[in-house]
Amino acid sequence: MNVSILGIPMDLGAGRRGVDMGPSALRNAHLATRLRELGHEVHDLGDIGVALPETLDKHEEAGLVFLEPILDACRSTVGRVAELPADTFPLTLGGDHSVAMGTVTGNALRGNPAGERTGLIWVDAHTDYNTPRSSPSGNIHGMPVAHLTGLGDARLSGLGGPWQLRPEDIVMIGIRSVDRHERDLLREAGIQAYTMKEVDQMGITRIVEETLERLSGVTRLHVSFDADALDPSVCPGVGTPVPGGLTYREGHLLMELLSESGRVTSMDIVEVNPVLDLHNQTAEVMVGMAASLLGQRIL
Numbered sequence: 001m002n003v004s005i006l007g008i009p010m011d012l013g014a015g016r017r018g019v020d021m022g023p024s025a026l027r028n029a030h031l032a033t034r035l036r037e038l039g040h041e042v043h044d045l046g047d048i049g050v051a052l053p054e055t056l057d058k059h060e061e062a063g064l065v066f067l068e069p070i071l072d073a074c075r076s077t078v079g080r081v082a083e084l085p086a087d088t089f090p091l092t093l094g095g096d097h098s099v100a101m102g103t104v105t106g107n108a109l110r111g112n113p114a115g116e117r118t119g120l121i122w123v124d125a126h127t128d129y130n131t132p133r134s135s136p137s138g139n140i141h142g143m144p145v146a147h148l149t150g151l152g153d154a155r156l157s158g159l160g161g162p163w164q165l166r167p168e169d170i171v172m173i174g175i176r177s178v179d180r181h182e183r184d185l186l187r188e189a190g191i192q193a194y195t196m197k198e199v200d201q202m203g204i205t206r207i208v209e210e211t212l213e214r215l216s217g218v219t220r221l222h223v224s225f226d227a228d229a230l231d232p233s234v235c236p237g238v239g240t241p242v243p244g245g246l247t248y249r250e251g252h253l254l255m256e257l258l259s260e261s262g263r264v265t266s267m268d269i270v271e272v273n274p275v276l277d278l279h280n281q282t283a284e285v286m287v288g289m290a291a292s293l294l295g296q297r298i299l
């Protein structure tokens, strides 16, 4: 396959600094080499330009911290991803999870004049379904999914023009941290979320079967993988760790089964924070996850 790597070195959406170095840490963990070893043709397109917080006044507008520079980066990302050829697999590297507003929208619009439906598999400890009103922090990385479905601030929810993600086309896996008002919004939208309780009870295999069944009507499928979905013992380099996460093998099994389905058309790796990491362990684990999604097998 043809794989296009694109970095979005942005930490403006997170409460702690450091995930702007995520793309660099992932490249250092031999991302491209690992994928080439699997037989893929890999093109690294470099990084999207993102403003540095040191050059900005910390600006909060209507409950949204750093709205303007985040909007700029997401708009550039939409443009860059949407123009990629239909036969390439975009692998986008965050950055905090607010980058997903750009990557998901860009992939949904990419070579899609007929308006085919896009499915989103959100692998995360958090549902990231806050709006500026429900958010306890004002940090935009807690809000991308809400904006993708049209809630919240009109500038962020309008990144795809009239395009919006349908709540029925979203499945979340690994969830164990949801804010109080965020929970009500999720329920109202009817988004399918497999919490860690369901992961424990049902196992990853059944969850993947149900997920693919639920998303059987979509032709394009994006996986947005937040490193904090995995347990902090596996991925310590994250800004908002939550105990009780996916094991190393659960993460790989999830990627292996999705890979076998042959239906995933793009992926993000986000929230890798080298400042908080141990010898780049988190980036190395996440490179392994991408490799499993792109065909790596034990035997």
Ligand SMILES: NC(=[NH2+])NCCC[C@H](N)C(=O)O
Pocket (backbone or CB within 6 Å): 096, 097, 098, 126, 128, 130, 135, 136, 137, 138, 139, 141, 142, 143, 177, 178, 179, 226, 228, 240, 271
């Ligand atoms: N992508 C993330 N790490 N999101 C964490 C969000 C934390 C919290 N729910 C908030 O909205 O502030």
Ligand SMILES: [Mn+2]
Pocket (backbone or CB within 6 Å): 097, 124, 125, 126, 128, 141, 226, 271
């Ligand atoms: Mn997230």
